[in-house]
Amino acid sequence: MKKNKENKKKLGLFYVLKNIFPTIFKANPAAFIVMALGFVVSASGATVIMHLNRNLYDKVASLIGGNAAFAAVLPALLAVVGGKIVLDLFRTGQFMFIDLGYFESNAVKLRSTIHKKLGRIDPILYEDKDFNDTVEKADQGVYAALGYLNSVTSIVFYCIPYLLIMSWYLFTIKPIFVVMIVLIFVPAFLVKLSQIKVHAHMEDTVAPYRRAMNYYEDVLTKPKHFKETRILGAGLFFRTLYETVQAIFIKTEWKVIRKVKLTFFYGRLVTLLGYVGVLWLLVDSLLAGEISVGAFAAVFTSIESVFWTVSQIADESSGLVENAGRVSNYIEFLKLEERGGEVGEIADGEIVLQNVSFSYPGREEKALDNLSLRIKSGETVAIVGANGAGKSTLVRLMSGIYLPNEGSVTVGGLDTAKYTPSSIRERMSAVFQKFNRYKLPLRENIAISQGKLQGDDGRITAACADAGVEYSSEVYPKGLDTMLAKEYDGIELSGGQWQRVAIARGLYRNHDIIMLDEPTAAIDPLEESRLYSGFAELSKGKTSVLVTHRLGSARIADRIVVMEKGRIVESGTHDELIKAKGAYAEMFDSQAKWYA
Ligand SMILES: Nc1ncnc2c1ncn2[C@@H]1O[C@H](COP(=O)(O)OP(=O)(O)OP(=O)(O)O)[C@@H](O)[C@H]1O
Ligand SMILES: [Mg+2]
Incomplete structure (x- = not known):
């Protein structure tokens, strides 16, 4: 304040x-x-x-x-x-x-x-x-x-x-009539200003009571409170509160209104003095034969509008x-x-992180702690680790959305801190853990990743097929035109169906690099495994980063990176990590029964 x-x-x-x-x-x-x-x-x-x-x-x-x-x-x-x-x-x-x-x-x-x-x-x-x-x-x-x-x-x-x-x-x-403007202006302006002040004071004084009354009324009448107040029998409690505050409100308001009205009245008296001055000037000149009756009447009747204009200036x-x-x-x-930077073009799909540390604003702990990682162009890397290990944060830094506090991130040779975000992301696609569910038709929900609402239907249907979106089935009665929002006369998708749409959207965008941050959590494990196998096939030659909790899916990657507390603790192929009998092997054992 x-x-x-x-x-x-x-x-x-x-x-x-x-x-x-x-x-x-x-x-x-x-x-x-x-x-x-x-x-x-x-x-x-x-x-x-x-x-x-x-x-x-x-x-x-x-x-x-x-x-x-x-x-x-x-x-x-x-x-x-x-x-x-x-x-x-x-x-x-x-x-x-x-x-x-x-x-x-x-x-x-x-x-x-x-x-x-x-x-x-x-x-x-x-x-x-x-x-x-x-x-x-x-x-x-x-x-x-x-x-x-x-x-x-x-x-x-x-x-x-x-x-x-x-x-x-x-x-x-x-000539002397110019004084009239001053005679009207000064009192009118001062009076108006004092009225505005009293008015503001009135609002300040009664507003808290009005807010409290509105709140109690909401609690008593609005559907979102209704069930609980009914069950708890809290109606009487709030009605009493409402009436008590209302009584105070009326009393306070009455006091303030009296003050406001009195100020108005005194104001009127002061402006009347100005009027008297004007009238005196007019009558004096008329009697002396210096102005005509017409001039007298015209000036007299225009006082109101001068007065109004002055009040308006004050207001x-x-x-x-x-x-x-x-x-x-x-x-x-x-x-x-603003985030600026140079414009450049990525040379390839290589991503290199060197001694990267990152903390979220307002937080002490490091979400990434001195982390180094090189992902070769065309490589598929799976990132695994417990909740809060820093996987999503890593993806955010690799995509250049966030910049490291220490160390550097380069994508295709461009330092994310030095080049414009659009240079970094020109050939990059991603599906985030918290993806958007656009209230748009299926077609636009996918085509939007290319930055245009108009899409290429052939490529859209291909992306749907790759992500397992059954756009021609009874799920989508109007095919690609099906609106994905009930309130717009469309349909409501399940969590897993939405995830497939989000994946199709990620695949549709032209890319050399793609990052999938666990968009499959609501898809059952076996289906996820199948999806990722297909994905591996599709992504040949493209740099792919997959974040998943399901180690069965991570197997398709060329390399698996295990994270713990913002650091990389293990890295290797599935077989190497199993042999190493470390954190990965332990996690894999505990999940193996899913895939037995
Ligand atoms: N927006 C945020 N603001 C502040 N702290 C955050 C934010 N997002 C993540 N963190 C913190 O950063 C750390 C790493 O989080 P991150 O989301 O990267 O983990 P994760 O490995 O993706 O976890 P999960 O498997 O649950 O998705 C955690 O300690 C988390 O609390
Ligand atoms: Mg995450």
């Missing part, structure tokens, strides 16, 4: 503007200029209407005085009516343009800056538990930024021009102060360090 406040101070109004304005302006310069001009036209229009009114009142006064005929009033009347219609039409069009055309499309563009940024930052940031908050705050910051710009543009291009044009017009009637500027913090969340997010 404290940190947040400091932030707000440091990142003031101008800092935010300087950072946000260019982004939005560049997104659509023509639209921005149209919008700004529209505001200025609308501000001038208001003064034109005032002038037309003045003319009309003067004509009416002459008519009443018997100095003019009705025919002379009619054009003035038509001018006022016509002017108002034109201005209203213009403003309607203007707001449609701003709301729909301008701000909505900017919101989309700004949010996509977040998506793009996320594609460039270092994925290790996701391991920081606060990072998701950061992203969410940046997302909210987008809306705050748009509101911010909305406020600034309406102040700069509407309110200020309006007051300037109005001042000039008043000046032309009688919008308080919004600016309030939103600065949120907007800065977005700006700071865009400034997060």
